[in-house]
Amino acid sequence: MAARLIELPAPRGPLSERLFEALEGPAPGTLPDPEAVDSVDPIADDDLQLALYVAYELHYTAIRGVDESWEWAPSLLSFRAALERPFEEAVAALVPPAEAAELESVGAALQRIVAGDTGPPLSRYIETQGTREQMLEHVVHRSAYQLKEADPHSWAIPRLSPRPKAALLEVQFDEYGGGRSERMHSVLFAETMEALGLEPGYGAYLDRWPGVTLAGVNLVTGFGLQRRRRGALVGHLAAFEMTSSIPNRRYGNALRRLGYGEEATHFYDEHVEADAVHENIAAWDLAGGLAAEEPEVAADILFGARALLQVEARWAAHLMDAWGRGETSLRAPVVPVPA
Amino acid sequence: MGDGMGSSHPIPVTITPYPDGPYLVRGDFALTDLDGEELATERRTVALCRCGKSRIRPLCDGTHKLIGFKAASGAEPWQRG
Numbered sequence: 466m467a468a469r470l471i472e473l474p475a476p477r478g479p480l481s482e483r484l485f486e487a488l489e490g491p492a493p494g495t496l497p498d499p500e501a502v503d504s505v506d507p508i509a510d511d512d513l514q515l516a517l518y519v520a521y522e523l524h525y526t527a528i529r530g531v532d533e534s535w536e537w538a539p540s541l542l543s544f545r546a547a548l549e550r551p552f553e554e555a556v557a558a559l560v561p562p563a564e565a566a567e568l569e570s571v572g573a574a575l576q577r578i579v580a581g582d583t584g585p586p587l588s589r590y591i592e593t594q595g596t597r598e599q600m601l602e603h604v605v606h607r608s609a610y611q612l613k614e615a616d617p618h619s620w621a622i623p624r625l626s627p628r629p630k631a632a633l634l635e636v637q638f639d640e641y642g643g644g645r646s647e648r649m650h651s652v653l654f655a656e657t658m659e660a661l662g663l664e665p666g667y668g669a670y671l672d673r674w675p676g677v678t679l680a681g682v683n684l685v686t687g688f689g690l691q692r693r694r695r696g697a698l699v700g701h702l703a704a705f706e707m708t709s710s711i712p713n714r715r716y717g718n719a720l721r722r723l724g725y726g727e728e729a730t731h732f733y734d735e736h737v738e739a740d741a742v743h744e745n746i747a748a749w750d751l752a753g754g755l756a757a758e759e760p761e762v763a764a765d766i767l768f769g770a771r772a773l774l775q776v777e778a779r780w781a782a783h784l785m786d787a788w789g790r791g792e793t794s795l796r797a798p799v800v801p802v803p804a
Numbered sequence: 805m806g807d808g809m810g811s812s813h814p815i816p817v818t819i820t821p822y823p824d825g826p827y828l829v830r831g832d833f834a835l836t837d838l839d840g841e842e843l844a845t846e847r848r849t850v851a852l853c854r855c856g857k858s859r860i861r862p863l864c865d866g867t868h869k870l871i872g873f874k875a876a877s878g879a880e881p882w883q884r885g
Contacts, residue, residue, distance in 0.1 A: 576824060580869065637849055648846065710866030714859075741864040742851040745822040749877075 469526035474519070476524040477676075478512025493538035508779055513548055514676035516684060517740040520545040525613060527666060538735045549687060556684065559681050559775040571747040571756040571763050577698070578770050579707045584699060584778035585785050591719045592691035600719055601661055601801055603784065605670050606678045610685075611654040611732075612667050615640035618702045619701075625759050626694045632750035633699075636706070636743045643796040650739075653732040660729035662801030672793040677776075677783045684776050688769060693775035696762030699755050700769030702734035703747040708774070709740035744749050766796060819852075823877045826851035826864035835862070 473489070476482040487496040504510040522528060523536040535541050567574035587699055591600060615637055625633060642648030655665035664670065686696040717733035727734075756763040786796035817831035829835075829850050835843045843862070851864035855873035858865045 569807065570821065639849075643847065666836065707869075711870065714865060737865050738849065738851075738860060738863055739846075739868045741858075742828065742849050745825050745828060745851065745864070746849070749822060776852060 469667045474671045480512045480516040484516045492532040492535040495547040496540040508675040508680045511676040514679040516681040519549040519684050538564045562770045563767040570761045582774050583753045585781040587781040588715040592715035614651045615651040617685040620689035621698050629754035657732040677780045696765030697769030700766035701773045704773045706744040706747045708738035826854050
């Protein structure tokens with residue numbers, strides 16, 4: 466697989482327009498901060514989330530025609546902070562504060578939080594009734610994260626003490642294929658996309674992803690880029706792994722019901738087994754270990770877990786609502802190429 | 805283990821029951837059936853089913869969460885049935 470390179474997407478409003486215009490020029494060019502960002506729904510705001518996503522992508526990938534030194538240009542970081550603020554506030558408004566009792570056992574609290582998740586039953590719907598088009602749309606949405614799976618959480622590595630760090634590495638080693646690139650989970654996902662006739666290139670569907678899909682990636686990138694959010698980053702990983710094995714079994718079943726073979730289901734089947742291991746390490750050794758050594762970030766661990774579940778629930782509701790209206794959940798429908 | 809990390813110093817095997825979850829097995833173990841046939845696993849740490857309801861036994865598939873399986877990590881005290 467080649468090095469990452471994405472195209473600048475089409476802007477979706479004044480924020481992304483101003484940012485992309487600046488990025489097409491030399492760095493550090495002029496990029497004035499936006500006037501007060503006034504978004505009624507920052508989590509699903511197409512313009513805000515796209516601008517934030519592209520600002521963050523400078524840390525992950527080359528962007529065609531964009532000077533790489535924009536990544537740390539002060540004007541870009543300042544512009545980006547103006548987008549982060551309303552997004553962070555909107556997420557915080559959905560997350561109740563951790564209770565004192567929860568902080569006594571972060572592992573047990575994570576189990577209760579995940580068990581009590583009331584998000585829309587997206588994986589059950591897709592397993593039992595999803596159409597081929599809906600399954601493919603789901604894969605296209607997920608590719609926003611899965612093609613960089615494990616990368617944002619790797620930012621936690623230098624910030625953790627030995628016990629939680631070893632636990633994180635135990636998970637990440639598996640995510641990155643145990644030292645073999647062909648087993649890397651992001652590579653397995655690209656193979657699934659290919660088997661489904663989808664374009665497996667990193668960022669290939671950027672123009673198709675709505676704001677609420679980008680919000681899911683922006684959430685974890687925002688945690689990952691800031692050391693002070695290491696708790697939230699770890700909590701995000703724990704909740705992600707703890708809500709993975711059962712839905713992934715369902716998506717594998719959906720593909721089998723729709724007539725797809727092992728090359729399409731391999732990613733999902735692998736995750737049933739892998740995440741049944743990871744979720745325990747992530748909850749008890751990683752999150753529990755971090756909380757034991759740095760009790761002051763315990764509440765933020767639970768924040769990260771709850772924030773993930775809330776943003777995922779918003780995203781899942783968007784898919785179910787669009788499909789309920791008989792519409793595409795993407796910004797434009799996807800036409801697969803026969804494999 | 806099939807991870808290409810051959811070592812002349814074997815890593816001791818540990819088996820850890822996780823709270824309300826599976827047994828995690830780490831180290832230089834071999835997972836075999838009665839005939840000594842090795843069960844294929846490509847990871848260094850495996851989770852063995854503890855609730856009995858996994859659909860990929862002997863490995864865990866997360867089903868314990870759906871059935872409300874409860875078990876401590878440490879040894880349970882003997883309880884008069």
